[in-house]
Amino acid sequence: MASTRCAACKYLRRRCPSDCIFSLYFPSNNPQRFAHVHKIFGASNIGKMLQDLPVHRRADAADSLYYEAHCRIKDPVYGCVGIINILLQEIYNVQCQIAKIQAEIAFLGTHAQSDQTQYQQLQIAPNLDPNFLSEQKGLSNSFDDSSTWFF
Amino acid sequence: MGGGSSPCASCKLLRRRCTKDCVFAPYFPPDDPHKFAIVHKVFGASNISKMLQELPVHKRTDAVSSLVYEANSRMRDPVYGCVGAISYLQNQVAQLQMQLAVAQAEILCIQMQQEPPNLQPQLVEPTDENCLLFASNDLDYNLQQYLSFASSSSSSSVMQDSVKRESLCTVDPSGDQFVPKRSTTYMFGM
Numbered sequence: 001m002a003s004t005r006c007a008a009c010k011y012l013r014r015r016c017p018s019d020c021i022f023s024l025y026f027p028s029n030n031p032q033r034f035a036h037v038h039k040i041f042g043a044s045n046i047g048k049m050l051q052d053l054p055v056h057r058r059a060d061a062a063d064s065l066y067y068e069a070h071c072r073i074k075d076p077v078y079g080c081v082g083i084i085n086i087l088l089q090e091i092y093n094v095q096c097q098i099a100k101i102q103a104e105i106a107f108l109g110t111h112a113q114s115d116q117t118q119y120q121q122l123q124i125a126p127n128l129d130p131n132f133l134s135e136q137k138g139l140s141n142s143f144d145d146s147s148t149w150f151f
Numbered sequence: 152m153g154g155g156s157s158p159c160a161s162c163k164l165l166r167r168r169c170t171k172d173c174v175f176a177p178y179f180p181p182d183d184p185h186k187f188a189i190v191h192k193v194f195g196a197s198n199i200s201k202m203l204q205e206l207p208v209h210k211r212t213d214a215v216s217s218l219v220y221e222a223n224s225r226m227r228d229p230v231y232g233c234v235g236a237i238s239y240l241q242n243q244v245a246q247l248q249m250q251l252a253v254a255q256a257e258i259l260c261i262q263m264q265q266e267p268p269n270l271q272p273q274l275v276e277p278t279d280e281n282c283l284l285f286a287s288n289d290l291d292y293n294l295q296q297y298l299s300f301a302s303s304s305s306s307s308s309v310m311q312d313s314v315k316r317e318s319l320c321t322v323d324p325s326g327d328q329f330v331p332k333r334s335t336t337y338m339f340g341m
Contacts, residue, residue, distance in 0.1 A: 040202075042195045049229065057230045064234040068221060076202060077210045080233045081217040087240035094247040101254040108261045 007034040012043060021050050025062035033066050040069040160187040165196060174203050178215040186219055193222040 008022035011034050026034040037046055050058050072079035158169030159176040164187055179187040190199055203211050224233035
């Protein structure tokens with residue numbers, strides 16, 4: 001009977017017991033997964049962390065530990081914290097863009113109201129029409145009466 | 152450390168003599184024992200030492216700070232650690248990008264309404280505002296560059312998928328933890 005050791009036991013060169021805590025989360029077909037977490041956290045710490053968790057949370061924990069380890073290997077100085085910084089910067093940038101556009105919307109809204117007000121005033125006072133004024137000027141010249149001028 | 156100065160926090164915890172070239176001494180002073188205790192619990196002194204020795208000296212302070220942060224996150228949230236915070240922030244970014252898209256659409260509508268009525272209808276030309284809609288995808292590109300997993304691993308879609316999904320996480324009622332929701336396609340695609 002050929003028993004397949006998990007990736008952890010293969011890496012650690014030991015026998016893989018039937019109740020091996022790593023076997024469910026570090027299968028033998030993905031040796032890199034365990035190699036990464038072992039490099040950063042150490043097998044002993046991983047085992048302790050998994051033991052301290054309820055069984056139904058261990059899969060998520062193993063995944064997150066692998067992700068953190070991978071980020072740390074990729075960026076030995078900042079690891080996951082580098083990604084958090086990128087995200088925080090992106091949030092700030094998008095918030096600035098939103099604020100800018102909202103200010104433009106507010107400005108355009110005010111400008112549109114101002115134009116509408118002026119248009120309404122023109123409707124109420126047709127004598128302010130420049131064409132009408134020039135017509136009046138022509139008529140007033142013939143009568144020479146300053147009272148016909150409108151300002 | 153010579154001259155009667157006290158050993159660093161790591162050598163105190165590990166109960167060993169603190170030499171003058173102790174790799175931990177500059178970053179784990181004796182007046183803050185908790186700092187080393189927590190990184191030792193999560194990463195282990197041996198791993199910390201190896202990591203620091205592989206880095207240039209001027210980068211080690213930042214590395215220690217980020218390790219302390221990750222260790223604290225892991226202690227607060229033993230399941231997700233700081234990955235929970237990443238998931239939460241990604242969700243925030245996605246929501247803000249939707250708000251941005253709505254605001255951009257609104258301003259385009261206003262601008263079109265304010266066009267003089269005698270002008271022929273025109274196709275909206277690409278403007279800087281429009282390009283913001285496409286520029287928001289730069290985040291996915293940047294994260295993809297940063298987080299390029301091995302191509303053989305299905306987890307390469309982790310960040311992209313989690314950005315595209317709806318609300319990934321909820322805040323624990325205590326308000327202290329970011330708890331990613333489980334879904335049938337778990338955020339790491341594993």
